[in-house]
Amino acid sequence: MESLEEQLDLLKRIVAPNQGRENLPADISRVEKIIKEEIPNALEKQAPANFPELYFDFEYVYSRFYDFLLFDKLIGKNVVALGGSFSSGKSSFLNSLMGKSVLPAKINPSTSVPTYLISGEDINAFGINEFDAKVPLTLPDIKAIAHGFGASDEEANNEGITLGHLLRSLFIATPLVTYKHIAFLDTPGYSKADSASYSARTDEKIAHVQLNSSSHILWFVPADAGIISMEDIDFLQGLDRDIPKLIIITKADKAPSPEALSEMKEKVKSALDMRGVPYEDVLTFTMRKNFACDSDAIKEYLNKLDESQTQAEFAHSFKKLFVGCRNYYDDSIDSDNLSLSRINQALTLVGDNADVNGYLSSLATSTKEHIKSLKDARESLRKLQQEFFAEIKIVADKVNIYMPEPSEIDLVQGETTDPAAVVHSILQKRNLSVNPAILESMRRKLAETTPKINDLAGGANYKQTLVAMLKERLG
Numbered sequence: 001m002e003s004l005e006e007q008l009d010l011l012k013r014i015v016a017p018n019q020g021r022e023n024l025p026a027d028i029s030r031v032e033k034i035i036k037e038e039i040p041n042a043l044e045k046q047a048p049a050n051f052p053e054l055y056f057d058f059e060y061v062y063s064r065f066y067d068f069l070l071f072d073k074l075i076g077k078n079v080v081a082l083g084g085s086f087s088s089g090k091s092s093f094l095n096s097l098m099g100k101s102v103l104p105a106k107i108n109p110s111t112s113v114p115t116y117l118i119s120g121e122d123i124n125a126f127g128i129n130e131f132d133a134k135v136p137l138t139l140p141d142i143k144a145i146a147h148g149f150g151a152s153d154e155e156a157n158n159e160g161i162t163l164g165h166l167l168r169s170l171f172i173a174t175p176l177v178t179y180k181h182i183a184f185l186d187t188p189g190y191s192k193a194d195s196a197s198y199s200a201r202t203d204e205k206i207a208h209v210q211l212n213s214s215s216h217i218l219w220f221v222p223a224d225a226g227i228i229s230m231e232d233i234d235f236l237q238g239l240d241r242d243i244p245k246l247i248i249i250t251k252a253d254k255a256p257s258p259e260a261l262s263e264m265k266e267k268v269k270s271a272l273d274m275r276g277v278p279y280e281d282v283l284t285f286t287m288r289k290n291f292a293c294d295s296d297a298i299k300e301y302l303n304k305l306d307e308s309q310t311q312a313e314f315a316h317s318f319k320k321l322f323v324g325c326r327n328y329y330d331d332s333i334d335s336d337n338l339s340l341s342r343i344n345q346a347l348t349l350v351g352d353n354a355d356v357n358g359y360l361s362s363l364a365t366s367t368k369e370h371i372k373s374l375k376d377a378r379e380s381l382r383k384l385q386q387e388f389f390a391e392i393k394i395v396a397d398k399v400n401i402y403m404p405e406p407s408e409i410d411l412v413q414g415e416t417t418d419p420a421a422v423v424h425s426i427l428q429k430r431n432l433s434v435n436p437a438i439l440e441s442m443r444r445k446l447a448e449t450t451p452k453i454n455d456l457a458g459g460a461n462y463k464q465t466l467v468a469m470l471k472e473r474l475g
Contacts, residue, residue, distance in 0.1 A: 046377035048328035058321040060209040076309045077183035081214035086189040088220040089250030098176035118186040121174025127167040141275040179306040217245045224254040252286040252293040311402035322385045329378040
């Protein structure tokens with residue numbers, strides 16, 4: 001237990017104002033001005049309805065990019081994010097991999113902090129506070145932050161002063177992590193606003209973007225739940241389909257019997273298959289020794305990930321904002337052009353009726369003005385995209401984070417490579433539904449088809465190509 005003096009020193013360090021930016025490897029001021037001022041200003045009058053969601057994701061991806069600047073040991077690592085509901089066993093799983101209790105367990109949501117864990121020759125830990133300052137920490141500091149001063153892992157009573165809400169993220173390098181090319185990201189978990197375990201740290205939207213920023217996902221389901229919840233399935237269904245997901249049933253020893261555990265595995269697979277959620281496998285795990293589970297298969301999975309290095313696809317994630325807005329402009333312009341064509345056609349039919357003629361002419365003029373404003377906004381967005389990627393590349397190059405040339409951004413992977421998912425998205429926009437089994441059948445038939453969204457100018461052309469492809473492949 002730390003002394004009162006040590007506790008107060010920790011508190012002072014955690015709330016210290018920003019000192020870290022002076023040590024950044026590159027000047028990020030221009031990038032941040034584009035993000036915080038120029039993009040919102042450019043889209044103030046002409047923005048898609050889902051712009052707040054797109055911008056939220058964009059800002060979060062940038063915060064993760066900033067994490068890489070502060071902790072360059074993340075560069076080149078496979079970021080394996082641990083997801084699941086609160087208390088599903090994520091931290092306990094990582095502690096088991098390390099053979100020691102490094103991460104706090106049995107804590108409440110408000111004290112949970114997203115934590116990166118990587119291999120290092122020596123133990124090195126620090127946190128990033130709400131002022132973007134880098135705060136050096138010890139492992140006892142981390143437990144004090146999570147549990148409250150004077151509370152142990154076993155007690156976890158949170159009766160002391162808890163400071164987790166003052167930290168944005170934690171970084172721990174330790175020789176206890178044996179995977180040289182993996183960075184584990186322990187997320188606080190997710191819970192809905194009406195859940196008893198909800199906190200700002202476990203907000204469903206934040207958990208969503210945390211997991212979508214990773215290269216692999218381990219999703220945890222506790223065995224004592226008996227089945228994967230519909231909330232879990234809905235959440236998994238909303239994640240990027242291209243990110244590989246391994247489902248891990250934790251606390252396997254809590255199952256009523258080995259037969260019940262095997263049955264749960266099959267039920268989880270069946271539930272995910274029925275909803276069209278892709279996954280690598282469903283495996284079981286427990287911290288209890290000498291209990292039959294899939295620990296060896298899990299380690300083999302991680303060993304394969306550890307055999308190769310990867311590059312974080314920041315460009316792909318950043319691009320989603322620009323693609324989403326551009327498609328909105330393209331679709332709106334197409335819609336207005338169609339309306340204008342119909343107005344002009346109507347003008348040829350009204351004859352000498354001055355009142356109707358005047359109304360239609362006025363409507364045509366306002367439609368043309370709206371089309372022009374949309375085109376102007378689209379052009380402003382294009383210029384901002386070029387400048388943003390030019391500036392972010394300057395920063396990325398200084399720390400060896402892969403970032404394509406601005407001229408190559410249109411060739412970067414789009415929002416999806418799954419044609420069936422595109423069809424599903426279009427149906428949802430039109431308030432239509434499709435049987436999940438039919439959607440999965442479509443997905444299998446289109447498995448070898450690669451959408452051409454990045455080769456085309458915008459949404460309208462892409463739709464035409466998609467329709468043609470569907471006619472050809474599905475008959």
